[in-house]
Amino acid sequence: MSDVILEMRNITKTFPGVKALDNVSFAVKQGEIHALVGENGAGKSTLMNVLSGVYPYGSYTGEIYFQGQECRFQNIHQSEEVGLVIIHQELALVPFLSIAENLFLGNERAKNGVIDWNEAIFKTKELLDRVGLHESPNTLITNMGVGKQQLVEIAKALAKEVKLLILDEPTASLNESDSEKLLQLLLQFKEHGISSILISHKLSEVNKVADSITIIRDGATIETLDRRKDKITEDRIIRGMVGRDLKHRFPPRDSKIGETIFEVRDWNVYHPIHEDRKVSNNVNIKVRKGEVVGLAGLMGAGRTELAMSIFGHAYGTRISGTAYRNGKEVDISTIDKAISNGIAYATEDRKAYGLVLIQEIKSNITLANLEAISDGGVINEPKELTVTREYRDKLNIKCSSIRQLALNLSGGNQQKVVLSKWLFANPEILILDEPTRGIDVGAKYEIYTIINRLASEGKGIILISSELPEILGVCDRIYVMRDGKIVGEMPASEASQEIIMTQIMTEQMTEQEVTQ
Amino acid sequence: MKIPATFNDATSSNGVLRTLSGLFRSNIREYGMLIALIAVMVFFQFQTGGILFRPVNITNLVLQNSYVITMALGMLLIIVSGWIDLSVGSVVAVVGALASVLMVKLHVPWGLTVVVSLLVGAVIGAFQGYWVAYLKIPAFIVTLAGMLIFRGLTFVLLQGESIGPFPVGFQKISSGFIPDIFNFPGFHLTTIVIGVIFSVLLIVLDMRGRKNQQKYGFEVTPFYFFVAKNIIITAAVMGLCYLMASYKGLPNVLILLFVLIAGYAFLTSQSVIGRRIYAMGGNEKAARLSGVNTPRLLFYTFVNMGVLAALAGLIVAARLNSATPNAGDGMELDVIAACFIGGASASGGIGTVIGAVVGAFMIGVLNNGMSIVGLGIDWQKVVKGIVLLIAVLFDVYNKNKST
Numbered sequence: 001m002s003d004v005i006l007e008m009r010n011i012t013k014t015f016p017g018v019k020a021l022d023n024v025s026f027a028v029k030q031g032e033i034h035a036l037v038g039e040n041g042a043g044k045s046t047l048m049n050v051l052s053g054v055y056p057y058g059s060y061t062g063e064i065y066f067q068g069q070e071c072r073f074q075n076i077h078q079s080e081e082v083g084l085v086i087i088h089q090e091l092a093l094v095p096f097l098s099i100a101e102n103l104f105l106g107n108e109r110a111k112n113g114v115i116d117w118n119e120a121i122f123k124t125k126e127l128l129d130r131v132g133l134h135e136s137p138n139t140l141i142t143n144m145g146v147g148k149q150q151l152v153e154i155a156k157a158l159a160k161e162v163k164l165l166i167l168d169e170p171t172a173s174l175n176e177s178d179s180e181k182l183l184q185l186l187l188q189f190k191e192h193g194i195s196s197i198l199i200s201h202k203l204s205e206v207n208k209v210a211d212s213i214t215i216i217r218d219g220a221t222i223e224t225l226d227r228r229k230d231k232i233t234e235d236r237i238i239r240g241m242v243g244r245d246l247k248h249r250f251p252p253r254d255s256k257i258g259e260t261i262f263e264v265r266d267w268n269v270y271h272p273i274h275e276d277r278k279v280s281n282n283v284n285i286k287v288r289k290g291e292v293v294g295l296a297g298l299m300g301a302g303r304t305e306l307a308m309s310i311f312g313h314a315y316g317t318r319i320s321g322t323a324y325r326n327g328k329e330v331d332i333s334t335i336d337k338a339i340s341n342g343i344a345y346a347t348e349d350r351k352a353y354g355l356v357l358i359q360e361i362k363s364n365i366t367l368a369n370l371e372a373i374s375d376g377g378v379i380n381e382p383k384e385l386t387v388t389r390e391y392r393d394k395l396n397i398k399c400s401s402i403r404q405l406a407l408n409l410s411g412g413n414q415q416k417v418v419l420s421k422w423l424f425a426n427p428e429i430l431i432l433d434e435p436t437r438g439i440d441v442g443a444k445y446e447i448y449t450i451i452n453r454l455a456s457e458g459k460g461i462i463l464i465s466s467e468l469p470e471i472l473g474v475c476d477r478i479y480v481m482r483d484g485k486i487v488g489e490m491p492a493s494e495a496s497q498e499i500i501m502t503q504i505m506t507e508q509m510t511e512q513e514v515t516q
Numbered sequence: 517m518k519i520p521a522t523f524n525d526a527t528s529s530n531g532v533l534r535t536l537s538g539l540f541r542s543n544i545r546e547y548g549m550l551i552a553l554i555a556v557m558v559f560f561q562f563q564t565g566g567i568l569f570r571p572v573n574i575t576n577l578v579l580q581n582s583y584v585i586t587m588a589l590g591m592l593l594i595i596v597s598g599w600i601d602l603s604v605g606s607v608v609a610v611v612g613a614l615a616s617v618l619m620v621k622l623h624v625p626w627g628l629t630v631v632v633s634l635l636v637g638a639v640i641g642a643f644q645g646y647w648v649a650y651l652k653i654p655a656f657i658v659t660l661a662g663m664l665i666f667r668g669l670t671f672v673l674l675q676g677e678s679i680g681p682f683p684v685g686f687q688k689i690s691s692g693f694i695p696d697i698f699n700f701p702g703f704h705l706t707t708i709v710i711g712v713i714f715s716v717l718l719i720v721l722d723m724r725g726r727k728n729q730q731k732y733g734f735e736v737t738p739f740y741f742f743v744a745k746n747i748i749i750t751a752a753v754m755g756l757c758y759l760m761a762s763y764k765g766l767p768n769v770l771i772l773l774f775v776l777i778a779g780y781a782f783l784t785s786q787s788v789i790g791r792r793i794y795a796m797g798g799n800e801k802a803a804r805l806s807g808v809n810t811p812r813l814l815f816y817t818f819v820n821m822g823v824l825a826a827l828a829g830l831i832v833a834a835r836l837n838s839a840t841p842n843a844g845d846g847m848e849l850d851v852i853a854a855c856f857i858g859g860a861s862a863s864g865g866i867g868t869v870i871g872a873v874v875g876a877f878m879i880g881v882l883n884n885g886m887s888i889v890g891l892g893i894d895w896q897k898v899v900k901g902i903v904l905l906i907a908v909l910f911d912v913y914n915k916n917k918s919t
Binding site: 358367368371381421 | 728729731732734786787788789791792794795798799801802803804805806807808809865866
């Protein structure tokens, strides 16, 4: 068995009250890309934390063999020493340090405590070349996009002479082209004999690069699919993940579309810091009653910026343009006014902008509409509990109590709390920014069902999503956005992934040609 | 004021103990602090040979701590918002100085002086709040500057001297006691009557809250626990009133404090404004995107702090019967420590009024007890510092254990 680089045998890990991992066995072959998939809370992260020593030896049962040697890691440092490097979803770079400083953080090129900057810079260049990142080693992390930061993380792993690279949701916040680049890099590493474990919710990319796929469900390994033997399709993987056939990824809907209920015209927004940069450029969009409108585009196309500027000027400066609700011009210049004009915005970053994590579920749900559960400025607590329980049941929020802290919920359930908050504010127009990012297949389906229900209740919905199948599966009409401009509009019935991608890419190419 | 977490298994045979330990564990912060306070009080009661619980000393304890508690109420809101106010000690001084100049030099009636002083406190709070909330300068820097500015202005106003004495009416704010309408010799019966009324009121409110919860089908704490809790609270209230009654009765300040504490406890736990402050401190961006006007809210939180600091300044001046340039020096540290000892989180979003009051009493009892025992001011500071560290360590330890 010399071709097996990593073997985890009979791993069991219990937390007070829960068995997070139950007798899990897992093996990675030398030089392969091994995908680890499963719903949120299935135990993927726990397994990787056991592997990398976040949970020290002794806090779990079972054995880990790396390159034939039994390993008993007490901390991350020890696992990194043997060449096991994990890159977490939340990047661990120091924003105000340069690439070079970050690369060798804790691993400094130093003699007697004095850093040899020449060597560090030289090595950094070499590593950046290997990951295909053409940036000066002195660039500060804060000045780079997420995609490039991800590459720096990988370069950092290379600096530690990685043998097995573990990536936890590496493409969750990357756009299509950056994701593609990253996947190519993994394939390239494979050529050089570096194995990787890829944890991902994006089944298309799993299917594209993985040699084997291990599916985890409810803390147990369900099966390992080998691409060299089995025929793998996305549906096949989903079946393993949810334990049943998910006939449709999107619930069926029949749309009853009415009059235009909301419209913005000639909407211009400038960047809050770089004040001469236009982030929304003469945007005209409208939403009709009962309609789900998609906003497609690459990351950085200005979709979030547009949405937030509409939502009470929460983003940008020098905002101009007019907004109409039911044909009448309305003032949406503060968030308060936007909410009272029936607009709600569920943010893409639910942890940083959507939830007060240290507060109870119920306080989060009622935050945007405290008037409705209070009399004369005094909160009516029984009423609040009744209302929030109603939403818990309606949206199927899985929690021990509505007094549970938002912090302790899974991503999907957190998203449902954010949605509950906005539903309770009773908006007419709901802007959902990446509502299914980072949540599992089952919870996604539930979110789609909620969207359908809202539309059938006569609300207008604007859906921002980077996943084109989602846009196509849920929306009635689609806008394509690029560089702050609406570059295309089409009914969903006439749209396809190819058409949308072409609309984005064609323009990009013509522009590139012009600049060349 | 926080509703304790509840458990279902109260009816099972060995459920009683489990429920109690469960209740204790889930409210360990509140009970732990209270138990620590009682332990410290009992300790000093023995160490001081029974002086601590003497009526005159208990009265003194309340008077000495009234301004720390007053300011802790405002400071708690600031800390829950995620900020800090270092200027309160200097505000105490400058307001006291202003009041003294108004009353002694300009012969302004003391009632008007009180109103003007509180308004000036509001303006000071508004000034600092504007810098923090709208100009986005960190409160640490703004109020550090304020600390210097207002201390300096105190010296300017007083020209380096103490000014006093004050009209008797003004002095009564802090040194007066409520009148005894029964005139029972040697014993202040009115105090006992007020105590009884207050106790009954507390029990009625608690019962109503419990009924309301049951009405909506929520689990409530077991009945025996509810009874025991009310007996203990009533005993504490009546015990305090008895001690006070056998001296000079309830001090005016204590009545003022009760009203303030009840008001702020209500504000933080039951009102929309309170909820918004906690949301702002827990996640400012999320609160803002939920329609909370966070700059305005933060601004008024500082205005509130300014008014309470001014009130404390008046109490201090009335108690000392003079305004001195060094009044309130270092007081901000006691106030901030009270909030942190009481369980407030330095990163905002967490903290209770009752906690801050208990924290303030902890500091007060330590000050008082150590002074009676004859421990020097030097070692008093060391002890207070250690208590602060232990209290925060306790918090961090609990937090880590629960996650």
